Amino acid sequence: MRTWREPALAGANRSSTTLRPVRRRMPPTSFASTPISWKTSSRFAPLDRMEKHAATGMFAILIVTAWHAGAEPRIESFSPTGYAKDVSQVAVRFSEPMVALGDTRMANPFVVECDVPGNGRWIDAHNWVYDFAYDVPSAERCRFNLRRRVRTLAGQRLTGARQYVLHTGGPNIIDGPIGNTRMWQRRIDERQVFLVALDADADEDSIRRHVHCRVRGVSRRVAVDVVTGAERDEIIGALSARAYPGTIDRLVESASTHLPRDDAGALRDRALRRIAAVRCTEPLPGGADVALVWGAGVASVEGAVKAQDDVYDFSVRPAFAANVHCSVRFDARCLGSIRLEFSAPVEREVAKRIRLFDADGAEVPTVVADSPQVDRVETEGIVAEESTYRVELAPGRAGTSPGATGPFVDIDGRGLANHDDYPLVVQTGTPPMSGTFGHGTIVVPPGGDAAAPGVFYRPPQTLRGRRLAVANDEDLSRWLREFEDIREGRRSYWGDYDSPPLGEDGPGTPFELAFNERDGAFQTAAVPLTGQGLQILEVALPPAESIPKTRYVIGKAIATGLDVHFKLGRESSLVWVTGFTDGRPLADAALRITDGCTGALLWHGRSDADGLARVALALPAVDGCSRPHYLVSARKDADHGFVAIPHEQWPGQKGNRSLKGHSIFDRALLQPGDTVSMKHVLRLATSNGFALPDPSMRSVRVSIRHLTLGEVHTEAIVLDASGIATSTFEVPDDAFLGAYDVILRTAETDVKSGEFRVERFRVASVRAQITTPLEPIVAPSSIPLDLDIEHLAGGGAANLPVTVRTTFHRWDADAFEDETELPREQTRTTRETLDGTGKARLVVRDLPEFRDFVSLQVEMDYRDHNGQMKTASKWFEIWPAAIRLEIVGGHTATMHTGTRESATSPPAAHIRAYDAADSPVAGIAVEADFVLRANHWLDERLPGGFRASYRASSRTGGRLLLGNHPRRRHRGLSNPRPPSRTRRISTPPASRNRTRRPGKRHAGVSPRSGEPIGRHP
Known part of the structure; x- marks a missing residue:
């Protein structure tokens, strides 16, 4: 907005009253709504009549002058300018209409000087945008020069700035750094290579000078090396083949957003060159916190320099160590079982070299998981109490396995950091005396033999306790609250009770529990129940050597009919x-x-x-x-x-749960600046149906809440006698987009009564469709596609240019063999022009031989009347054959070892054949392969310190020949081995029928035996 100052009044006497206009920001189109405020100085006398007329005339002249000055056409906004990143579009708004409404054919008002190509277009009479062909990369400076002959629609010349410049600075990291292919971890290798996707080609020397590693505990900077050549290619190749899916593809996709849209191969090569690989020059200490600092000063090959530091935090994986753990620890001694855990996986043969010996020197059996890589070794059961055990790392012995000989190392070859701690002596202890009356209330029938059982560990010959009968409900509520604290973990059954729960001198009937040492460590005792109501039981545990205080066990029981x-x-x-x-x-x-x-x-x-x-x-x-x-x-x-x-108050149960609200909207989808009208209805849900709310509930507040921002508007309303009220809400011009909840608030509760959404959208002017006359598409040699774009007002979009992309996607959800990486989907791009009726036919030719289920994705790009690019998309299923086999099995045949059937019952499955119309087909000969596969997920270090997980499998199985069956149902897969969760179906080489339908347990028919088809969930 223009800030203006009123000129001095002509002919005014200095000794007369001075009118001083106050400075205001005047909107050019709303002068009348913002009047000038005049202040009268008290130092001067009032104006006479002539001076007043002169001032009034001058005031009118000033209004006209200010009006024309504020109405000068100009550029109201130009965004972005100056330093900016990830720029894909420039938006310009003019203060005056520049083109006729609906006529967007006017030439670009700017001369654009930029290495990134683009196109300008008019959105409406005031707004012009310039779309870059791709995101503007770093080291770019783009100038927009306003053309000299540009005029408004009224023929006026524009005032103000005539040149706008934006620049993108030096190379920035737009994705990464990738230091670990497991995205949920930030742990890196000691010699980790970091991969970063840049938005410009960076100068390697500037990377070495301005990028460094910052290690906690190390006062100096650690320089970096730039990994290039064959080593970099090896790292990228290994990540592409064996790492977390999409690691390199994600970096390439990010880098390609700032590159010209060349053909796919050239674009990928240029994007790969923008993936920089750096590594700290020194090995990183295990367990240290490390930061990669992409510093200010990193320059592009063109010379543009980065202005600020970017810091990325990581943690180095801990050193390889083996630590002894116990299932339970008490008094600094082990109880239960002993296990040795490794900080990194080791080969199974290496783990089997762990030896555990008791105090007599006898070897204690240990358990190692049946997997090529393990991370622990543990004892088979509970170890002896009050004993000494020795953990040894046995020297390597000659054997067939590589892990049976050599040093004790993890799968990456790192030696044991705490090797000097072994042999390690482990001392076991004795668990303390304890007892319990169970978790809940013990309920037994009344009678002379009514008793509450308790279990005690290593009790003495006699334990003393007290029993309290709770007679009234008030005391009963208090004790139930006490036990609820125990259930919620606020108190424990023993340990926290270092004072009697019933009080030092409180009421209660004493009793004694007798035990026999010959009955073992765990013994059961019964407390007789006499009297009426709930019985609170308290048993005192005497002090022990490790716990020098009396503890108390508490329980509750009731003998009732x-x-x-x-x-x-x-x-x-x-x-x-x-x-x-x-x-x-x-x-x-x-x-x-x-x-x-x-x-x-x-x-x-x-x-x-x-x-x-x-x-x-x-x-x-x-x-x-x-x-x-x-x-x-x-x-x-x-x-x-x-x-x-019990306490079961779920969200929404607070307050009056019988109060129901409903809001009726004139429309539920709005844009910023729209006004929504609402009718609110409030009712009470009763056993007889809905009822009108009480008069006390008629005062209601309507609250509108954004799901992220919270409450944005509140308004008080009063319901009429029928429980109905209306209200309106004007959506602000700068409102946040998304969903808004409408909540009716009464004195008792809040009721959500409806929801509407605020979005920015344009009403579609055309409708696009993609169809094919083939249904279904079975082993086609070509696929005809019908393209159709129609105006919603009627008629076709004549002679409209469109771009069509076709992409084939393989169904890799089913695989009977080891999974392999699928080849990249091939995308074909074709440019077509619709005919005079808005239609066109495109034939997809040169199709491969379909030997598996394939999906065809078709996308059609076109511009609507607003100049916006739109895309219509459609998916088609391609069947490799007209025969579909479906496996319908019981749980034994379709699941792995978890089965609902008897272990002695043989696996069973039904195989059914259908055509493309889902009609049964008779006379199909089938070969059924069934496989039992044991899978193990293993870890592997890749070049550059990256890691990958892969699945190793061991398989057994067999084959069954299933002949023709008049009912088209073959019962088979009978084999004494456990069932497989994977199955393969094939036919003799003479048959070429093969297909399957996604989303069902099924298989297809293979042209030759032994060909993998799919994996079934």
């Missing part, structure tokens, strides 16, 4: 009581419902003849409490039972 049930509802609830042993309804039982958090009484009543009691009220919600919400107790005669309703 009552079984209490509870069903919670929104408006009412149901309680019923049955016998614990026979399940018969119990009448006339006294019932109480208590708040599980506070112990307050919520309801009381009695059961009827059927043992039922209906709670005809809505129980209050219990918020902010993680304990059991409700405690329902029943008493009959001297018997007492209860049920605790």
Whole structure:
């Protein structure tokens, strides 16, 4: 906006009152809405009548002058300018209309001086954009010079700047650095090579001078080497063939975004040259934090220099070490089993050299996983207590396996960093005395022999305890909260209780538990249950050598003949009581419902003849409490039972869950600046259907929330007598795009009532279709494609140029043999022009022989009337033959070792043949190969410190010949070996029928036996 100052008033006397205009930013098209503010100086006398008329006339002149000055046509915005990265388009907005509405054929208003080609176009009367053919790379400077003869639609000359410049600076990293092909890790090798995709060709000498490694603990910079030549080619080749899928392809794709769109081969070669490989000149210490600093000063071959540092953090993998771990540690000693874990995988034969000896020198059996590479060795079972074990790394012995001889190294050849720690002595201990009464409530029938069992480890001959009978519901709620703390992990069953849970001098009946040392380490004891209600059990564990304090075991049990049930509802609830042993309804039982958090009484009543009691009220919600919400107790005669309703408050259950809201929109898809009209309806869901809300609920606030930004608008509304209200919301011009929720907020709860979206879009003016007369497409020699573009208003898009791309994709989801990398999909590009009716036929010729299921992707690019590039896409399935075989098997045949059938039942499968119309086909001879394959995922170091995982397989199997069957169902695959999750189907060489359908368990028919077809899930 122009900032202007009003000129001095002509003919005004210096001693007269001075009118001083205040500076304002005046929009050129809204002068009347922004009046000039005049301030009167108190130092001068008021103007007389003539001076007032003169000032008024001058004010009118100033208005006209300011209006014309502010209305001068100019360029309002030019973006981007100056330093910018990843530029694909320049957008310019003019203050005045430049072209007639709908006429976008005017020549470009700028002369563009840039090495990157592009095209300019008018979007509308005010906006012009320049699309670069590809993203502007580094070291580029583009100038946009406004043409001299450019005029507005009204014929006015533009004022203001006439040249705009943008530049992209020095080489930047646009993808990477790749230091580990496992994307979820940032650990690198000690001699790691970093691959980076650049947006320009960088000068290697400047990389050596300005890029360095920063190692924590090392005060100086570590220089880098640029990896070139055969070593770089070897690294890229290894990554392309064996690394994480798409590692190199991703870098190439990123680098190619800043390159001209040449043919695919030349584009890939140029993109590969922009992938730089650097390595720290010194080996990195294991476990260190390392940063690769792509420093300021890195220059392109053209001389453009990078302006700032970019830092990328990594961690070096730890040194190779073998550490002893125990399944349980107590008092600095091992309990349970012993295992030796490696910080990196080792060959299985190397791991088998681990020896474990007991105190008598006898070798203890160990377990090594049945895999070529392992990361641990462990004992077969629990080791002896209070004993000494010795872990040794046995010297290599002569053998057929490479790992059986030589030093103790990992799969990369790194020696053991803590080799001097071995032989390592491991001392085992004795677990401390412990006990438990189980996790939940022990429930037993009442009677003289009612008792609660407890399990104790290494108890003495006698343990003393106390038993407390909880009579009232308030105390019952408190104890249930105590045990809920135990269940949630806030307290433990032992250890934390260094003081008696029942109190030092609290109530309770004492008891003793007797044990016999000859009965073993784990012994069971029973606590007699007497009295009514829940029994709290406390047993004291005396101090031990390793724990010099008394600990207490706590439990709860109840001897009852009552079984209490509870069903919670929104408006009412149901309680019923049955016998614990026979399940018969119990009448006339006294019932109480208590708040599980506070112990307050919520309801009381009695059961009827059927043992039922209906709670005809809505129980209050219990918020902010993680304990059991409700405690329902029943008493009959001297018997007492209860049920605790656990904490299960899910999101959305807070507040009044019966309140339902719905918003009706005039439209649910809007653009910034639009106004949406809404009708809001609020109802109560009752057992009789929907009801009108109470008058107290009619005051509602409408909240509009963006799913990311949160609340963006709130408004108070009042529902009418029918529970309906209306409101509107004007979407701001700068509103964020995406989904917006509409929430109705009452005093009790919040209810989501609807959703709308805000997007920037243009209404389509044409409709594009891609079809083919072939259905289905079976082993074609050529494929005709019909292209059709029609105006939505009627008629075809006559003589419209289009670009058609066809790409074949192989279905690699099924493979019976070891998976191999598929060749790159070949894309063909063709330019066509539609005829006078907006139609064209394109025939895809020179097709290969289809020996597998293939998908054809067809894309058609065209420009609509707005000048925007649009793409229509369609996928077609290509069958290699008109016969489809389908394997329909039981779980034994279709799954691996996990089977629902008996282990003695043979694998079974049904093979069915269908034609392209899904009709059964008789008379098909089939050979069925079944394979049992054991897979192991192994790790491998690639050149440059990169890593790859691959699958090694061992296979066994057989073949069955299945003849013709009149019902087209062949039962077979009977073999004593376990079933395979992979199957191969083939036919004799005389038959050439073969196909399969994706998404089903099926196979095709092969032209020769032994040909791989697919893998089935």
